[in-house]
Amino acid sequence: MRDLDASPKVEAAQIGRIFREESGRSVATLIRIFGDIDIAEDAVQEAFAVALRKWPFDGLPPNPGGWITTTARNRAIERLRREVRGRELLSEVATLSPGNDDPGMPKEVGPVQDDRLRLIFTCCHPALSAEAQVALTLRLLCGMTTDEVARAFLVAEPPMAQRLVRAKRKIKAARIPYRVPEDHELSGRLRPVLAVVYLVYNAGLTGPGEPGLCSEAIRLARILSTLMPDEPEAAGLLALLLLTESRRALRTRPDGSLVVLGEQDRTRWDRVLIEEGQAIVRRCLRRNQPGPYQLQAAINAVHADAPTVEQTDWWQIVALYDQLLAVAPTPVVALNRAIAIGEVRGPAAALALVDDLDLDNYYPFHATRADLLRRLGRHTEAAAAYERAAAMAPTNAERDFLRLGGRASR
């Protein structure tokens, strides 16, 4: 019964949130049923419009996610019935599911897999560019609008829309499969998936006021580690994100300026996130199949344990960086290891390591050199390094922070 005088039972904003939360699952299921991304996206969008009309009067359905999937599926079937090609597609869909009352549910071979897992492997297929992988994941799995995705990566909407159209066309034309890779190819295929999630998180962390990306990345990492319990790196990524997230709010002051790890109020780190992250790290340690994300999570777990910078177990951190450098021998890892060495052996030892690195175009390299030079009392060189870093820093907050450091050292 509709009560037109009363205020809506469900606000539009809440409906928007529910759709953001649930649309990935619905889109993924519909892609499996209809074998077509556009049909799935349009149908879920239509279901959203129906919900905006109905829910404010009827209240939330008992299972909003199930309601969205069912409504979207029915809308898609109705629409396809109206088209000749659509009727052909529907008969194909029907033959896929003999004797199953749920249309288009192909028989599962092996353990039942969540459709979102299939979808993320399709979105992050190595045949797609990294930019397309990220854009597709945010659009299809996180239910972000094209405009939101564009803003998160400082791209105008038309080129982002085009990037998405092109990627979807390639998936269809080249028949990029919609399935979780088999065991023997899984580790290679998982790597770009984890990289996309990590990239999404970092875009939220340092990007232009899009913290929503951080929670989307954590949500994706949670899905991955839940659905692939045998993949320690998926768990490692989740732990790394949770531990980083535990201090995200402390990274910046209200005026937007940066607060380094050593100066953060550690009592305000989010203990719930830390405990969850550390518990995962402990499970990873017991499993003893270390990988880059697990090791970075372990390093963050050590930081999270320390009440102050001075009380940090830097030897432990150096040992973890040694391991990380062995599995991921990149100059950036070497730089971070050098910083940790600086805490146990002093700034001179660290500077010798840092100066050997070929990272001239990476601003944290100059920021690290600046800090080490300042601690060594070499103020003129420090000021030059701060200026160099500031000129390259991507955000105002980082630039201001470095300029401040530069002045202090003069």
Add this chain to the structure above:
Amino acid sequence: MAQYLLSVHSVEGETAPAMSDEEMQQSWKRIQVLNEELRAAGAWVFGGALHEADTATVVRMSEGEVLTTDGPFAESKEHLGGFYIIETDDLDAALVWASKTTEAVGKPIEVRPFRASEA
């Protein structure tokens, strides 16, 4: 099923270190094995190696007449050295064959879907 063109790309002048007769034999043998494998798996549609690009001839319409000229058509340093047309279920299966091809011929392989296979 979908059909894909696997093209073997060679860069002009960028000749690999000269192969000994024995190495040539081995490379040839690897390709024969691959061809057999493709046929046995039912993925083979067609394939072959091409002569150098400077053996090409180009035919085009010019002012209503057919004009025949010395090739190649593309003024690029990269030329098609050979190709396979294969038929597989999806891109992943095609990529498995492409991986075997690049291992056998030692050159990059481009995998491109045929339009007809979309229908």
